[in-house]
Each structure stands twice: as structure tokens, then as C-alpha cells.
Amino acid sequence: MSIRRPFGYEPLLTKEDIKNAAPKKKKQRANDWRQTLRRIWHIVDEQRFLLIIVLVMVVVSSALSLLGPFLIGKMIDTFVKVGTTDGMMVWVISLVAIYAVLSLSLFFQNYWMIGIAQQTIYRMRTALFSHFQKLPITFFDKRQHGELMSRATNDIEAVNATLNTAFIQVFSSIITLTGTVVVMLYLSPLLTLLTMVIIPTMFYGMRWVTRRTGKLFKAQQQAVGALNGMIEETISGQRIVKAFSQEERMQQQFEQRSKALRRASFWAQSYSGYIPKIMNVLNNFSFTIVAGVGGLLAVKGYITVGVIVIFTEYARQFTRPLNDLANQFNTVLSAIAGAERVFAIMDEPAEKDHEGAQHDLELQGAVAFDNVCFSYEKDAAIPTLQHITFTVAPGETVALVGATGAGKTTIMQLLARFYDVDEGAVTFDGKNVKEIARSTLRSQLAFVLQDPFLFEATVADNIRYGRLSATRDEIIAAAQKANAHDFIQALPKGYDTVLTADGSEISQGQKQLLSIARALLADPKILLLDEATSSIDTITEMKIQEALEYLMQGRTSFVIAHRLNTVRNADTIFVMQKGQLIEAGPQQQLIEQGGVYATMLANSKQ
């Protein structure tokens, strides 16, 4: 076993890492830390009043815990030495009172501090979640869900662990430290000075450790995130894992990531384990100094033996708060690593409306694409959409047809402004979409997505998502129109049945019916139906056709469907091919043209 690779753990830090953490970049890093701490402080500070009370309590309890032993010493001298209990009652009663106050102040300082800490954590978590809602879709496209979840749980937990204790510990340590130093100086300035020599050593020791741990804690939190990402994906896709009997391979992949976490944690834990040990050795060292030098001084008659004995006690009392401080420093480091990851997300630019974007705008429903080009990846060789131009009048129904990957869904996504165009413009009522506030646009638009998503909530609540203010009757009416009412009634608790996360108790087609009901309830100006009926059988589809047609009346609608009978009633059919709009017009006209659409139709009739 080599020392560089204890138990076979590969080193995580290179010499450069450690060097980089030092002088040159130190300022930068210290700045980062200060900024992170300041941001946390900013949230804590909202409860300044409570914080001040906690501080007062800390002062009271620290003072009383110094006073207690002092009075006990006095009692021993006055009563035990003499062997009498005469007049002791007064002492006992006052000490009981002191102890009661001590216990109460201890209780309340912690009680309120827990409140402050939890409130802070709560604020951070909600702020992070709220920021998630504002981030653009592109942000989510690139990241694993589990990794993002880890930030809101594991990383914030790291902050949590620190906030609860660090604040009180730091302050009580400082107070105790000051008190002790005063007494020590009073007893023997020389020995006090000698005890202090450990401080620079401690400083260097701490710096040695923190140069390593800062990075290691970050690596650890990253490893947790990566592991979380993998777990989330695998467990969500369990059906496929099972069907393909890939359990063993998933286990291997899991263990690979788990091993990375083990490695990072091993080093973080080992190095941070140095801190108490360094404190311990310094503690012992100061003991040695006091005993050795004190002994020599006593021989020379400068001090008494009693002073040595008391002094060793005080020297211990002196290093204890230092020890606590050092330990706190360690957890603070891991908290900073966690907080940095949280703030990194909060610093991601949110979807922002252009300046002067209109908020109070009632859309009429005219939609146009003017020479729009778009690709998901920058510098893609073949853009997803190429020079798309069209206009749609208010109330018109447009059907988008074409091979998969032709760009139909992309058009829908641009209409909902999930993405911004690379070139050209999308306009509503002649207004560039960028000049309309997102909230204004989306509140007048309903989107039935390709993959219907249901929340873990009751059926009624899932439909209500379309319009939060809808009444029960309106919900039922929407479900009836979407032809979902019958199957909902057959569920164990009808509209109050709680759907589970993977919604396995209802079929895919039924999920689509529910999301159509949701859109019906939303009553939008513009309707986007992306394969809204793909998993619904054709008989049911016919039944809801009427509802859909009713839904499309007086609204501008965009419909993607592969079954051509779904599209035949559209006012205009757009035929897409490889990112281009190649044909447009009513069905009859396209048939007469004898182009791509006519061929498609002929194929399906075979």
C-alpha cells in the first residue's frame, strides 16, 4: 500500500490544484468565498431581530458557563474545605438560579437559531425552484434532472448542516476565548505568551488543510450530483432496463459513479480529519510547554505550583474554542461548496422579456413566420428550420404534416417561444414575438404536448391545470367534451383519484384525453396540438373530433397529426420536408397540385 494511494484510492488533487489554491489565486478564491458567504448572509439577515436575540442569549450563556465553575471553586474553598454547610443554602439557591438561566438561554438560543436556519434554507430552496421556472428551455435540455434535483436537496442540505450550528459556535467560541485569555494574562503573562505560540502554527496547519479540502468538497458535491442524475434516469426508465435485462450493466454504471463519489468523499473526509488532529496536537503541545517551562519557572521560583495546575486547565480551555472554531471552519467549507453550486444556478440568466415588451395585449390570432431559420445546436450544418415564411389569419386552422424530424414540433415550440429564432421573425398580429411579454403570449395559448404529462395529483386537479379558477362543473364539462368522463368515472375514486407519478393506472391514450380536457378548459386564443391524439384509438378520436372542432372554432390552431383524416378539415395544410415548408394550401388544392401531399394521401389509401 503506497502512501500516495492509501487503500487504493487514486489521488484527486494534483500539485497544481494545491498551488492554484495558493497565493496567486488566493485573492480570487477568497473573493468567491466572501461573495458566497455574503449572499447567504443576505438571506439570514432578513431575520436580524431574532439573530440579535440569539446573540444576546449566546453572550448570557457563555458568561454563565464561565461564571459557574468559578463559583463552584469559591464554594469548595468556603464550605468543603472547612467542612460546613452553614450559610450554604443561599449559595445553592443562587447557583440553581444561575444554572436555570444558563439552561434556558442555551435552549432559546438554539430554538431560535434553528428557526432562522430553517427559514434561510427554505428561502434558498424556494428561490432556486422559482429560478428554475424562469430559466429557458435550453437550460434544461442540456442537464440531467437528477443532477439539478441534487442542487436543491443535497447541496442545500450541506448549507443547512452548517447554519444550524456554525453561527452560535463561532460567537460563543470567540466570547469564551476572550474571557479565557483575560484570566490567563492575569495569572501569568509569560505563560500566556508561550501558549499563544501555537496560534501561527495553527494558522499554517489550517491553511494547509483548507487548500485541499475546498476543492475536495466541491468534487464531492459534484459526484453526488452525477450519481443523482444517473439514479433518476435509471429508475425513471426502469421499464426499459427490465425489458432489456440490463440490470447488471446499470449496476456497473452506478458503481462507477458511486466509486467516484467514494473517492472524493474519502479524500475530503481524510483531509478534513486533519483539523481536529492538528488542534489536538497543538493542545498537547501547549500542555507540554506549560508543564515544561512552567516547571522550570517554578524551580526558579517565578511562579507557584498552583499556577501551573490552574494554567494547564486554562490552556485547555483556551484551545477548546479554537478547536470548535477550526471544526466549524471545516463544515463552513463544505457549506460553501454546496452554496456555490446553488448560486451557480441562480446566476444562470433567466428568460427575460425585451425592454418595453407589451404586457396588456389581447391577441387577435394572426400569426406569421417571416423567413425564420432556427437550429437547436449552434453552428449546426443543417438548420432544423430553413427560411420558413407563412401567414395565418385569425381563427384559421393549420395542419402541419411531413416526415418525422421535418421540423413540425419545432414550429410549435417557436410559437410558444420556448426558443428564440436565429434569423427572421415570428409575429403575432404583426408584432414581433420578442415585443410581447412571454406571460402575455403564453396565457393566450394552449399547448397539448406530444408526451402528455400528468402530475401526481387528482384527476380533477390535473384538468384544472388548464385554468386554475375552473369550477368542478367546468372541469366535468371539459372532461365530457374530451370524452374522458366515462373512464374517469370508472376509476376507484372518480375525479378524486390520485394519479401516481408514472400514471400507470391509466393508459397513454387516456392521458392524452386528459390533456385535451386541460386545453379545453384553458380557453385560449391560439391552440397548439402536437400529436394530441396519437395514442387514441380512431373511434374515440372521432368522438372527440367534434370537441376539437368546437375548440378550434374562432381560434387560430396549429395541429400536428400523422393520421391524415385528422387533418383533412384544416383550412390550410403545411407540408414540411427537412426543415422547409414545401407546400401550403387547402387539402383540395394540394391534391390537385399532385405534389408531396397528394402522394402521401395516396399512400395512406392503399
Added chain:
Amino acid sequence: MKTVFAYAKPYKWFAGIAIALMLFELFVELIQPLIMAKIIDEGVMVKDVSTIYEWALILLVLTIVTFIAGVVNSYFSAHVAQSFAFDLRSALFAKIQSFTMATYIKYPTSALITRLTNDVGNVQQVLFMLLRIMLRAPLAIIGSFIMAFYVNAKLAAILLISAPLLAIFLFVMVTKGIQLFSKVQKSLDGVNRKLQENLQAIRLVKAYMRGEYETKRFAEIASNLKIDSMKAMRTMEYIQPILLFVMNVSMLGIIWFGASFVGAGDMKLGEAVAVINYTMRITMIFSMFVFIIILFARAKASAERMEEVLVVNEGVEYSGDNTHVINGDIGFHDVSFRYSETTPYVLQDVSFTVKAGEKLAILGATGSGKSTLLQLLLRFYEPTKGKITLANQDIATLDITALRQMIGYVPQQSILFSGSIEENILWGQEHASTDQAVAAAKQAQIHESITAFDDGYATVVGQKGVNLSGGQKQRLSIARALVRQAPILILDDSTSALDVKTEQALWQALEAQRATMFVVTQKIQTAKGADKIAVLEEGRLVALGTHDTLLQTNELYQQIAASQQEVAR
């Protein structure tokens, strides 16, 4: 906690070394006062400077040795704790992988994620602390007790009154703490669940502008976590003040009786002072103990949650031991199924046979049980009644892996994993070559789309395939099933997003596979090419036959056909 801590067993020797090192540190700490006494008695008192140097040097050496011991302990403890955590995570993950689909529904993904990360972390932390300092506290308390009694049993007897009281108090608090902390972990599950749900639904949330609504709902759940955490932690905060108070008052009692005993000449002053000293020590260590107790209660709550998963038995996939799985006719014999005892039957008395190499199309209304039927064949669920046979063997007697090896499955909702397109295809068959992946992609009619991407087969698929179109995802998951070259193919309405032309080409390519095919579809056009068509209605098999016969005999089939013929007016 036993089940969980059993995972530390392989590292007991490392743990032993860590504990030995820790005890050495404790030992040095305890003999320091003795050496001090030597310096005073043999050095200062007799003015012997060389003795002082001698003992001071010994102290110095001991200090350095202790430091090394401490640092080495830190490595050993970290190794034990991290390896333990690693093994525990692996065991949990393996167990979760062995769950049946029915058990999955009981444990939401988020709850499993919390167990695998947060809960493991809590227990790991305690183990680490245990090896480093925790054991010291109880040892020091017991040691101080013994010393106090050794010095003067009569006076120390006062501790016998307060100690049992405190022991009971601590026990009650720990029990309470375990409950409260398990509630905290549960709330954490809730936070995780909401997060996961929200991330999955992010497009929907944005489309309906429900960001603020979602934040409000999340705030509620996060607030539950806040309240539960506060309650658990605050309850734990009762321990220290009460403990301190009881111990401090006991000390006053000891001083009182000490004074009177000394006055009566029953004991020496030194003895009284020593007992008082030991009591102070016990008080101090006790207050450190509180911190340990909180960690312990938290870890115990986490351990129980993990055990819940680790000991699940009935929810684990039952596998027959017959690995000799051969291809052959597939038969459903009076199969009925319901997801749970409280829900209605999804399938009822379904019987049919499909000969090897035949293609069966399954049609029916939304919710008629089509997908469920396929899932039974994959043994995601077991039939409630009846049995399913493959080559005349009940599939329940077959080795589950061997059975699934025979099947290429394309789910209704495409599930893809983060990674490249090639990795996603090869996911179906680990040992397949790149050429085979390309062949499968060609068969699935996706090859051209892939090569049109800038990075071709190396194109990275985002979380759950966000950067692909619906049809591309479907074809990719078809390719993934085809690369297995399995004799049975199951397609659960997996071509819904494909246009007619692509789909026709796909079916032609699939015919060449000569696999037994189960195809759920909505399209008559697709069903037409099947050897047999099964029509399901509310969980019952109402008709079975070829397109032509059904068109003549079955009313429902006629209706379905009519609904699709309309386009051809």
C-alpha cells in the same frame, strides 16, 4: 440498524485499527495529568531540572506520536465509512433493480433517490464519527463514573439518582428523535418528488405559464420540510439544557454532602474535590454527547428507511429457474389481471395463441388493456388468474432474464438515456458492434436522420431525448430493440409519430426479421399486414382473426375500419 450496519462488517479490521488508534489518543490524554504530577513531584518539588527536561521530552514525543496516530486514524475511518457507504449504495441499487413494476409504484423515484444519497450519507457520517470520536464520549463517561466511585462511593452515590433519570430521559428523547427525523426524511422525499415532477413537466409548466403556481406549491412542500426539520431539531434541543441542569444540580448536592461529610470527618478534602472534578468532567462530556445523540437519531431514522427497501421480499421479481428458454408458440390461457385488489380487472379471461414467427396486431379503444397485455408477456406483472406460455412452458417457471433476452421491446413512450445515439442503440445489446448498430438503425429507418446530424452516431442525446423529434425517438427505440436480434418483438403503439411512408418501409424491414411480433396499433393499415388481429374491448378479447374475416364478422373492427376509411371518401 443491524441490517444496515452489517455492511460495515467486511471492514471490521480497518475499523479495529481506527478504534485502536483512537484509544491510543485517549490513553495519552489520560496519562498527561500523571506525567504532570511527575514533573511537579519529582522535578519542581526537588528542584531537579534534568527530570523536568526528561519528562517534557517524553510529553513532546507522545504528542507527535499521537498526532500521527490521529492522522492515520482519519484515513482508516474515512476508508471504512466510505467503503461502507459504497457497499450500501450498491446493495440498495441492486435491490431496487430487482423490484417488480408493482413495487416501483409503491416507491416513487424521488423516495428511492433520497435513500440512495441522503440517507446513506446520514448513516455514513455516524459511522465515521463513531470511529473517530463518538466511542470516546461514552467510554470517558463510564471511566469517570468508575473513578468517582473508586474515590468515594458514598458521595458518588448521588450520581446514582440522577444518572438513571438521565438515561431514561435520553432514551425517550432518542425514540422521539427517530420518529421525528424519519418524518423529516419523508418530507425531503416530497421535495425531491416535486422537483422531479416539475423538471419533467417544464414545457407544460411554461406553456401554461404556471411557474408561479408551481413555485407556490413547491413552497408549501418546502415549508412542510422546514416545519418538520424545525420540530425534530427543536425537540432535540431539549436534551442539552435539561441534561446540564440535572447534572449541575447534582453537583451542588455533591458539594453539599461533601461539605457535611468533610465536616463530620467521614472523608478527606482531596476525595471530595476529586469527586466534584469527575462530576464536572461527566457534565462536560454529556453536553458533547447531545450532538452525538442527534446524529444517531437521524442516522437511525435513515437506516430504518433503507432497511425498508433492503428487506422487501414479496415485491422482488420472482424468477423461475428454467434457463432453457426456447422460442415457440406463445399462448395466453384464461388470463385475467388487475393492478391491485381494489381496482377493477384490466384484462378478463383472455385466451389466444400466436405461432412462432407470426405477427399479431392488437387493436382496441383507449384503455382497453392493450399495453397491459404486453406487459404481462414481459413479466412486468404476473397474471392475477390464468397463465401465459412460451413453447408450452408457463413463463412463470422460466428464468426471467433468459425470457427477456428473447424479447425486443419498444415502449409506447420512448425512454432514452443521456449519452450518444450509438450508445443508446447499443444499449439494447451490449456486445453488438458499431456495424450492427448501424444495421439496426437502417432497419428502423433512422440511419439517414442520424447521419444528417453534425456528429452522426456520436450525437449526444439530451436528458430523455429532448433534442430529438418524437418520431426520431420512436425509431431510435425501435433500433435499440432490433439490435438485440431477439426472436420476439413487442411494439407498443411505437409508430404513432411516424408518417405513412416511413412506417411502410419500417414494416417491410421488420418482416425480414422473422420474429414473433406483438404489435399494438391504432391503425387498420398497420393491422392489415398481421397474420392475426386481436380486438380488445374493456379488457376482453372480442375477436381474433385476419383483417378480411374481422371486416366481415366483427362490428367493432368494422367501426374502427370505417373511422379510418373516411379519409378516403
